[in-house]
Amino acid sequence: MKPGVLLSREARLGYLxxxxxxxxxxxxxxxxxGYTLWLSFQQKIIKLPWLHQGWVGLANYRExxxxxxxxxxxxxxxxFTVVSVSLELxxxxxxxxxxxxxxxxxxxxxxxxxxxxxxxxxxxxxxxLFLINPxxxxxxxxxxxxxxxxxWQVLLAHPASAxxxxxxxxxxxxxxxxxxxxxxxxxxxxxxxYEAAGMDGASRWQVFRHITLPLLTPAILVALIFxxxxxxxxxxxxxxxxxGGPGTATETLAFLNYQAILNxxxxxxxxxxxxxxxLGSLAFALFYLYTMGLQxxxxxxx
Amino acid sequence: xxxxxxxGLNKTYPNGVVALQDFDLAVADGEFLVLVGPSGCGKSTVxxxxxxxxxxxxxxxxxGGRVVNDLPPQERDLAMVFQTYALYPHMTVFENLxxxxxxxxxxxxxxxxxxxxxxxxxGLGQHLHKKPRELSGGERQRVALGRAIVxxxxxxxxxxxxxNLDAALRVQMRIELLKLQRELQATVLYVTHxxxxxxxxxxxxxxxxxxxxxxxAPPREIYDRPANRFVxxxxxxxAMNFITARITRGENGLFLDFGGQTxxxxxxxxxxxxxxKPYQQKNLIAGLxxxxxxxxxxxxxxxPGILKIRVEVVETVGPVNYVHFSLPDPQSGRDRTPFVAALxxxxxxxxxxxxxxxxxxxxxxxxxxxxxxxxxx
Numbered sequence: 001m002k003p004g005v006l007l008s009r010e011a012r013l014g015y016l017x018x019x020x021x022x023x024x025x026x027x028x029x030x031x032x033x034g035y036t037l038w039l040s041f042q043q044k045i046i047k048l049p050w051l052h053q054g055w056v057g058l059a060n061y062r063e064x065x066x067x068x069x070x071x072x073x074x075x076x077x078x079x080f081t082v083v084s085v086s087l088e089l090x091x092x093x094x095x096x097x098x099x100x101x102x103x104x105x106x107x108x109x110x111x112x113x114x115x116x117x118x119x120x121x122x123x124x125x126x127x128x129l130f131l132i133n134p135x136x137x138x139x140x141x142x143x144x145x146x147x148x149x150x151x152w153q154v155l156l157a158h159p160a161s162a163x164x165x166x167x168x169x170x171x172x173x174x175x176x177x178x179x180x181x182x183x184x185x186x187x188x189x190x191x192x193x194y195e196a197a198g199m200d201g202a203s204r205w206q207v208f209r210h211i212t213l214p215l216l217t218p219a220i221l222v223a224l225i226f227x228x229x230x231x232x233x234x235x236x237x238x239x240x241x242x243x244g245g246p247g248t249a250t251e252t253l254a255f256l257n258y259q260a261i262l263n264x265x266x267x268x269x270x271x272x273x274x275x276x277x278x279l280g281s282l283a284f285a286l287f288y289l290y291t292m293g294l295q296x297x298x299x300x301x302x
Numbered sequence: 303x304x305x306x307x308x309x310g311l312n313k314t315y316p317n318g319v320v321a322l323q324d325f326d327l328a329v330a331d332g333e334f335l336v337l338v339g340p341s342g343c344g345k346s347t348v349x350x351x352x353x354x355x356x357x358x359x360x361x362x363x364x365x366g367g368r369v370v371n372d373l374p375p376q377e378r379d380l381a382m383v384f385q386t387y388a389l390y391p392h393m394t395v396f397e398n399l400x401x402x403x404x405x406x407x408x409x410x411x412x413x414x415x416x417x418x419x420x421x422x423x424x425g426l427g428q429h430l431h432k433k434p435r436e437l438s439g440g441e442r443q444r445v446a447l448g449r450a451i452v453x454x455x456x457x458x459x460x461x462x463x464x465x466n467l468d469a470a471l472r473v474q475m476r477i478e479l480l481k482l483q484r485e486l487q488a489t490v491l492y493v494t495h496x497x498x499x500x501x502x503x504x505x506x507x508x509x510x511x512x513x514x515x516x517x518x519a520p521p522r523e524i525y526d527r528p529a530n531r532f533v534x535x536x537x538x539x540x541a542m543n544f545i546t547a548r549i550t551r552g553e554n555g556l557f558l559d560f561g562g563q564t565x566x567x568x569x570x571x572x573x574x575x576x577x578x579k580p581y582q583q584k585n586l587i588a589g590l591x592x593x594x595x596x597x598x599x600x601x602x603x604x605x606p607g608i609l610k611i612r613v614e615v616v617e618t619v620g621p622v623n624y625v626h627f628s629l630p631d632p633q634s635g636r637d638r639t640p641f642v643a644a645l646x647x648x649x650x651x652x653x654x655x656x657x658x659x660x661x662x663x664x665x666x667x668x669x670x671x672x673x674x675x676x677x678x679x
Contacts, residue, residue, distance in 0.1 A: 190388070199381060200401050201376045201406055202405045203405075
């Protein structure tokens with residue numbers, strides 16, 4: 001038998017073994033994505049069945065790009081993503097470093113830190129609604145004690161303070177996720193590297209800057225990609241806390257998407273919005289990979 | 303270069319484990335001192351206390367005349383070579399070597415010059431741009447060494463630096479490391495569990511057991527005059543044979559009884575070794591090194607100690623054969639005590655064969671059966 005024949009037979013077996021996994025990916029990921037893309041070129045408005053239904057080309061996208069509300073929501077989404085993910089990364093890193101060095105009650109600390117993450121978004125948001133309730137909430141009560149005017153105490157009435165509440169809710173809930181990811185990353189860094197760096201004369205800050213941070217980059221990258229993709233699709237907090245208000249001041253892309261599909265029943269237009277959200281998440285992920293991922297890829301694995 | 307002086311070092315871990323007890327040791331300027339002992343004896347603890355990676359419970363450590371007890375590792379001016387090498391995986395060989403100088407904010411030219419000279423000394427020139435994972439074990443070991451010598455520190459601490467190398471490379475690196483140390487006139491505190499490394503490398507050897515220092519002496523003295531039964535058994539390979547023995551005075555001379563056999567001793571034996579006098583007619587432990595056995599036919603002394611043995615197993619190792627046999631030893635708590643003799647391969651020895659071997663009585667070591675210390679010479 002020629003070696004080539006043997007190889008191709010092995011290759012065929014390889015593809016055969018790969019097939020079930022590829023099929024599952026195709027069914028659960030590629031098909032919905034493809035269907036959404038196809039839908040975004042259609043006009044499909046269930047409330048207005050007498051209108052033309054079917055292929056309209058780029059009309060949905062044209063409408064989208066012409067709408068001020070879309071651009072406003074895009075800006076909101078990007079702002080929310082950048083601010084909340086940055087805060088979560090900073091706080092998550094601090095918490096992970098602190099917990100990593102904790103020598104007592106390790107199980108309890110870790111469980112306690114993870115708790116907010118285990119609470120469903122809507123439940124967490126409702127809890128924050130109670131906290132900021134102008135009549136009996138803890139936070140307005142504190143603001144009153146500080147002597148701030150009464151108008152300021154209705155936090156959801158002003159765009160800036162409404163965003164502050166939304167971001168606080170998100171940071172409170174999702175920082176634990178980053179903490180957990182980074183803690184796992186910290187635990188695989190060998191202790192003797194820190195000792196060697198100390199012997200080499202590196203200060204605590206230099207050890208962090210030259211040893212911890214570079215070796216933690218893969219974990220940071222994974223955490224950022226996960227969190228950014230989620231933040232870019234933020235809906236739960238908005239829906240529960242502000243309903244997009246005051247006015248349209250806290251509308252995000254996912255919130256517009258919800259309104260397009262479930263209020264207006266405009267499936268084609270909604271699909272176009274979905275595609276934009278997908279592209280936005282993808283852009284963030286690629287940005288991370290290009291800025292941080294290159295350092296990782298450089299290292300050939302044995 | 304500076305000397306390291308450790309006085310009254312004690313280390314007890316929070317869980318109550320006593321790692322070190324009243325440990326005193328001085329490594330002279332330019333000396334290569336090997337701290338050797340079985341795993342768990344506390345030798346790494348000594349090194350880590352000197353390095354500043356662990357806090358001693360009590361005691362004083364000085365480096366180059368300066369008490370360093372309360373200084374962090376960064377300020378002790380010591381370099382350490384780790385057993386795992388602890389190379390920075392995300393940095394190239396150049397960056398690994400340059401790291402300590404960079405942390406000290408030396409100029410770019412100075413760093414380049416120092417790294418280049420170290421790389422040349424260790425033959426790492428063509429690897430400077432590589433990451434540690436692309437290097438072989440021996441090359442990584444050199445990088446670890448280079449990282450230590452790139453800035454001339456007060457002293458070097460080495461924690462089993464050769465134990466991850468294969469046997470041939472280890473022998474080679476042993477020589478290279480010694481040459482390097484002589485060249486740099488470096489003060490080295492070297493920790494190992496390998497007694498061969500200790501004997502071959504150390505200017506002096508310190509033997510540690512259960513957190514207590516047993517003996518500090520030049521290798522020759524450690525081998526010839528072990529301070530106690532532990533040192534005698536730990537140093538030397540194969541290990542020294544031990545058996546309960548008794549010195550008796552008969553009508554026609556002095557005898558040594560052990561293993562159901564009687565060796566006649568020279569009549570002036572107790573004059574030469576007066577320390578044995580109090581032990582006459584009493585049990586003591588005799589220690590016989592495998593390499594000190596010779597075939598009975600070659601014995602030259604007037605009163606050779608001849609042993610009649612039955613060969614059990616013969617191991618061929620090349621230059622010698624290890625002939626295994628056993629002798630009855632009721633006092634030791636087991637019926638028979640295993641013995642090894644290293645004999646020249648020209649001596650015919652096959653299992654179940656009866657053989658006569660001799661040992662020079664002057665080369666027999668004696669230990670107090672209670673304390674295990676060597677009887678005075």
